[in-house]
Amino acid sequence: MAEKNTLDREKAPIHRVADDAKGEPERAVPAQTTRKWAMLVDQRRCIGCHSCTVACKSENNVPLGYWRSWVKGIQKGAFPHVGNLYLRRLCNQCETPPCVQVCPVQATVRREEDGVVVMYYGKCIGCGMCIAACPYDARFFNPIRNTADKCDFCLSRIDNGLKPACVEACTSGALIFGDLADPSSEISQKLATTPTCVLKPELGTKPKVYYVQADYTLQGRIHFSDRFEDEILDYRQHIPSPGADYWKKGE
Amino acid sequence: MDAAVLYNVPHEVPWKVYIPLYFYFTGLSAGSFILSTLSTVFGIKRFKPMALPAAIISFILLLLAPACLILDLHQPTRFWHTLVPEYFNRTSALSYGSWLLTIYPIANLIYIYFIYVKYDRVTKILGSLTVPLAIFVHAYTGFAFALVRARAWWHSALMPGYFLTSALLSGIALLVVVALVMDRFQKNKLDPELYTSLRLMMVAILLVDLFWSGSFWLTLLVSTADGYASIMLAFHEKLYVWGEYAAGMLAPLVILLLPWTRKHKAWLCVASLLIIGGVFLMRYSVVFIGFDIPLS
Numbered sequence: 253m254a255e256k257n258t259l260d261r262e263k264a265p266i267h268r269v270a271d272d273a274k275g276e277p278e279r280a281v282p283a284q285t286t287r288k289w290a291m292l293v294d295q296r297r298c299i300g301c302h303s304c305t306v307a308c309k310s311e312n313n314v315p316l317g318y319w320r321s322w323v324k325g326i327q328k329g330a331f332p333h334v335g336n337l338y339l340r341r342l343c344n345q346c347e348t349p350p351c352v353q354v355c356p357v358q359a360t361v362r363r364e365e366d367g368v369v370v371m372y373y374g375k376c377i378g379c380g381m382c383i384a385a386c387p388y389d390a391r392f393f394n395p396i397r398n399t400a401d402k403c404d405f406c407l408s409r410i411d412n413g414l415k416p417a418c419v420e421a422c423t424s425g426a427l428i429f430g431d432l433a434d435p436s437s438e439i440s441q442k443l444a445t446t447p448t449c450v451l452k453p454e455l456g457t458k459p460k461v462y463y464v465q466a467d468y469t470l471q472g473r474i475h476f477s478d479r480f481e482d483e484i485l486d487y488r489q490h491i492p493s494p495g496a497d498y499w500k501k502g503e
Numbered sequence: 504m505d506a507a508v509l510y511n512v513p514h515e516v517p518w519k520v521y522i523p524l525y526f527y528f529t530g531l532s533a534g535s536f537i538l539s540t541l542s543t544v545f546g547i548k549r550f551k552p553m554a555l556p557a558a559i560i561s562f563i564l565l566l567l568a569p570a571c572l573i574l575d576l577h578q579p580t581r582f583w584h585t586l587v588p589e590y591f592n593r594t595s596a597l598s599y600g601s602w603l604l605t606i607y608p609i610a611n612l613i614y615i616y617f618i619y620v621k622y623d624r625v626t627k628i629l630g631s632l633t634v635p636l637a638i639f640v641h642a643y644t645g646f647a648f649a650l651v652r653a654r655a656w657w658h659s660a661l662m663p664g665y666f667l668t669s670a671l672l673s674g675i676a677l678l679v680v681v682a683l684v685m686d687r688f689q690k691n692k693l694d695p696e697l698y699t700s701l702r703l704m705m706v707a708i709l710l711v712d713l714f715w716s717g718s719f720w721l722t723l724l725v726s727t728a729d730g731y732a733s734i735m736l737a738f739h740e741k742l743y744v745w746g747e748y749a750a751g752m753l754a755p756l757v758i759l760l761l762p763w764t765r766k767h768k769a770w771l772c773v774a775s776l777l778i779i780g781g782v783f784l785m786r787y788s789v790v791f792i793g794f795d796i797p798l799s
Contacts, residue, residue, distance in 0.1 A: 318514075319512045322511075322512040324508065324510065324511040324512070324799065325508070325509035325510045325511070326506050326507065326508055326509060327506065327507050327509050328506045329506075336509075341511075341512070341799055350651065350652060350653055352592075352594075353592075353594045353595065353650070354594075354595050354596070354597065354647075354650065354651065355592055355595055355597075356585050356590075356592060356595045356597035356598040356600075356601060357584040357585055357587070357590040357592070357598075358590050358591075358592050359584075359590075375581075375584060375590065376578065376581075377576050377577075377578050377581040377582060377584050377585065378576045378577025378578040378579075378581070379575070379576055379577075379597065380517030380518050380575070380577070381595075381597055381647070383514065383517040384517055384518070384651060384653075384654070384793075384794070385651045385652075385653055386653060386798075387652065387653030387798055388798065388799055389513065389514055389797070389798040389799035390799075391514065392514040392515070393514075393515070393517055393577055398577045398578055399577060399578060400517075455652055455653070456652075469506035
């Protein structure tokens with residue numbers, strides 16, 4: 253896939269597009285020189301099997317007790333009218349990433365050629381600023397590597413023309429991965445014809461992970477309610493303690 | 504519609520108590536340094552006896568502060584990466600901060616030397632060059648928070664100003680304690696007027712800090728759901744309400760204003776110690792209440 257596309261890139265001519273509507277002169281639209289990897293998560297198809305979570309952990313050797321990507325489960329309503337909803341969570345590969353903004357050593361950067369936000373583990377000093385600044389809570393300290401870590405669309409796989417592990421593992425075809433810069437790719441076509449949304453659009457991060465039917469209850473905001481304290485206490489209970497060493501048992 | 508989170512993955516808080524401690528030490532240091540320059544740069548003779556001790560305290564705290572910062576790193580041996588010009592990130596407050604934290608102690612040390620040899624003209628020039636450094640070295644920590652748009656509790660334009668004034672406050676309070684100790688063991692006593700001016704400065708800055716807090720609360724109360732949740736959570740935290748505000752700000756303010764307590768040195772010492780504790784709690788609550796609001 254990668255090879256084929258490099259060939260395309262060399263051969264592709266410069267398209268000329270006439271902007272008839274405004275009567276402006278022809279302008280040159282350069283042929284595809286860069287990629288824009290993106291993922292579309294179709295929540296309507298997700299059955300909550302967690303295959304993506306498992307595949308991710310296996311592919312990226314994520315230590316026990318930590319997740320690069322995971323599925324959030326939500327139950328809506330009350331019996332007998334109940335909805336079980338799932339939200340696939342992963343790094344949103346923002347176009348204006350808050351984590352890249354705050355990194356003091358440029359250990360995390362957005363690759364210009366394909367828009368993936370990558371980590372340079374050898375540069376990372378482990379200050380934790382990117383973890384604090386990520387609005388999606390997608391970053392964590394990898395206890396074995398002792399640096400910040402995050403989903404990078406399985407960098408070694410996509411660079412070699414494969415799809416990310418989670419996309420390969422998805423049993424119901426809920427995950428679509430592709431190139432937004434290519435208008436004929438499956439994801440571009442789906443995005444053009446389906447109503448989709450991104451998480452926390454108001455932050456202006458321009459995420460590259462799109463969702464179909466990501467319900468507001470799934471989007472991980474705290475709601476205006478009197479019970480928010482319980483919500484936060486519940487949240488605190490689930491944070492692994494910094495001294496936790498249960499991941500070592502599975503080394 | 505009622506909805507319950509069945510399962511989710513929150514990640515652990517990346518910072519330990521070293522981070523608020525670090526903010527606290529740089530704040531104390533910047534505050535003491537500015538106090539030291541009051542006589543050497545701004546020519547207020549009354550503060551002359553404080554110039555040298557304040558500068559020395561400021562320098563010692565500056566050695567502790569980066570130590571805390573490095574202790575908190577998960578890769579402490581790589582701390583020098585922040586000083587590699589190629590790695591410099593011009594959008595990161597921390598990048599500027601690590602350079603400031605390197606240059607400022609050096610400038611501070613030279614400044615101390617010239618106070619010590621009583622070379623007033625050079626001291627004045629060096630002092631006026633170092634004052635902006637002292638201000639920035641602390642204001643940048645405020646920017647490190649204010650520039651994080653993910654967390655409503657941090658993402659406030661008030662942060663740098665609030666950090667700066669509370670740094671001054673803690674610096675003055677520490678110097679009052681030091682002056683009281685010096686007075687006790689030195690033969691030539693300090694001018695009682697000195698305490699009056701320090702007390703009035705503390706009162707003024709406490710009022711400014713309370714104003715910042717009020718603006719902060721009001722804007723958060725009518726802010727987004729995250730902002731509202733953080734401020735309501737903060738009001739439920741005993742350490743925040745009773746520690747930071749009641750014991751750390753209101754109690755010292757009352758002690759410093761009431762006619763029958765403000766004259767006594769013992770009460771002045773108590774108020775200063777309360778302020779020193781309260782400013783640490785302010786750093787602590789800024790850092791950790793920010794992490795209490797779930798983002799995913």
